[in-house]
Amino acid sequence: MTSKANLNGHSDKPNMRYVTLVSIAAALGGLLFGFDTAVVSGAIGFLEDKFQLNDFQVGWAVSSLIIGCIVGAAASGWLSDGLGRKKVLIGAAILFIIASIGSAVPETFTGYIVARMIGGLGIGVISTLSPLYNAEIAPARYRGRLVAFNQFAIVSGIFLTYFVNSWLAGFGDDAWDVSTAWRWMFGIGAVPGLFYMAMLFIVPESPRWLIKQGRAEEALPVLIRIHGEEAAKQEVREIKESFKEKKTPLRELFKPGLRFALFVGVVIAVLQQVTGINAILYYAPEILKETGAGTNAALIQTILVGFINCAFTILSIWLIDKVGRKALLLVGTSIMAVSLILIGFVFHTGHSSGYLVLGLILVYVAAFAISLGPVVWVLLSEIFPSRVRGRATAIASMALWAADYVVSQSFPPLLKSAGPAGTYWIFGALALFTVLFTWKFVPETKGKSLEEMEEMWASRESGKAGKAMREASNP
Structure with missing residues (x-):
């Protein structure tokens, strides 16, 4: 039987070595994302003592980053549509480096907050554009796992940060932790920031963005290197076809077909956050201390949380293009629900032993890591048509970060x-x-393919319209 790929003129064997290397380089932005969102988990107790924070300020110390993320995510679509994915990602890496150093040196709580917001700008951009870039460069049949590299980089950053936090906290006594350890926790982030910025200079610009800008001659060599010459030329024609309407005002997103895609993207992005993952990841040491674990034991147990997050994200990368996105979401979120209800029951009965709560948290994190964690970012990078992808993804990412802010501030x-x-x-x-x-x-x-996704939404909407017309004509 002739494959659909062959019928469309696409190579059955794309140059996966090249695509994988480029995707890994771009996905390293997730490492910064993971680091910056998790570093505060080890520092929050020390910051509370250093600056004598009340409950609201403790939440603000965690969630101030997210205010910057919301703004960065909101701006990412418009910036990247105008300047290109690559240039905007480089700018985001620079912001991250500045913020890492800035978060380490302040003598006032206000100075810390300002630096964290600057870092949030960079993370908001990276969280939106890194998976989007990988989706735009990946062959359709491998897109899930290549975009999911971004989530693996995120959880790797979280895991490494937990380990580094525990290591730094063990260097001195409690007084040293309050005065110095938290500064090193934030400041060390400049190292992966510099590495990521250097890696971005070796990746090509998104070929889909280049074609949208009328620069198909620059996109063709990239696509040839991925697919081979004949398939690359066919892909250029398909991408050009998807950009027939050059003007893409915001109201375009609310046209039939696209508005439902935007609805699904925004809701699933919000649900990723309001199911509690970052409340657990940000406050893991403090939660575990509530069960009777000491500070060092809580930090060590938090490392185990990070390890499970990494291990099951790897499993998700292996499964996502085999069993599909929807199956992983259904299984994973069902297990998450059961785990959360049981954690609540354990606390309700008053038998909240550290190991029992830790075990249930590990099950919850594992379920999230095979489902909502990677799958949401994959969906957001692929469900929107090419001509509106940057802006639509930015809106969904902004909603995700807004939900993250509400959860982390209110927890x-x-x-x-x-x-x-x-x-x-x-x-x-x-x-x-x-x-x-x-x-x-x-x-x-x-x-x-990304172009087939556009046809899917359009046919869904036209099918609804046809059904409505039939019902109207046959009362």
Whole structure:
């Protein structure tokens, strides 16, 4: 049987060595993402003592980064559509480096907050554009795993950060931790920032962006290196066809077909956050201390959380192009819901032993790592048509970061008002809603080209219109 790839003129054997190397280089931005969002988990207790923070300020110390992320994500689509994916990612890396150093040196809480917001700008851009870039350069049949490299880089950054935090906290006594350790925790982030910026200079610009700008002659060599000459020429023709309408105002996103894609993208992005993952990752040491673990034991147990996150993300990368996005979401979010409900029950009964809570947290993190963690970023990078992808992805990413802000800012006061049991039951209920939403609304995108995704949304909308017309003509 002749494959669909051959019928479309695409190579059955793209140059995966080249594509993989480029995708890994671009996905290293996820390492910065993971580092910057998790570094505060080890530093928050020391910051609280250093600056004498109240409950609201503790939440603000964590969530201030996310304000910058919201702005960075919102601007990323417009900036990258105008300047290119590569240039904007380099600018984001520079912001990250500045913020890492700036977060390490302040003598006031305000100075720390300003530096974290600057870092958030860079992370917001990276979180949006890194998976988007990989989706635009990847062959359709391998796109899931190549985009999921970004999530593996995120969880690797989180894991390494937990390890580094524990290592630095062990250098001195409590007084040294409060005065110095947290500064090194933030400052060391400049090293991966510099490495990522250097790697970006060796990756090509997105061929789809180049074609959109009328620079197909620059895109063709990149596509030839990926697919071979004949398939590359065919892909250029297909991409040009998808850019027939050159003007893409914001209202374009609310046209039939696209508006439902935007709805699905925004809702699934929000659900990734409101099911509680970053409340656990940001505050893991503090949660584990509540179960009776000491500071050092809590930090060590948090390393185990990071390891599980990495291991199951690798499993997800292996599965995502085999079983599909939707199946992983349904299985993973179901397990998350059960785990969260059980964590709440353990706290409710008052038998919150450290090992029992730790075990349930590990199950929850493992389930997230094979489902909502990588799959959401893959979906956001592939469900939008080429002509609006930058802006649509930016809107969905902005919604994701806004939800992250609400969760991280509200988690400490929520724990005190609703208690641990009530808090985790709320997250569990939202995880159950995620299962239902996925089953009803999220499409399977495995193996579809980015151009085929556009046709899918359009046919869905035209099918609805046709059904409405038939119902109207046959009352």
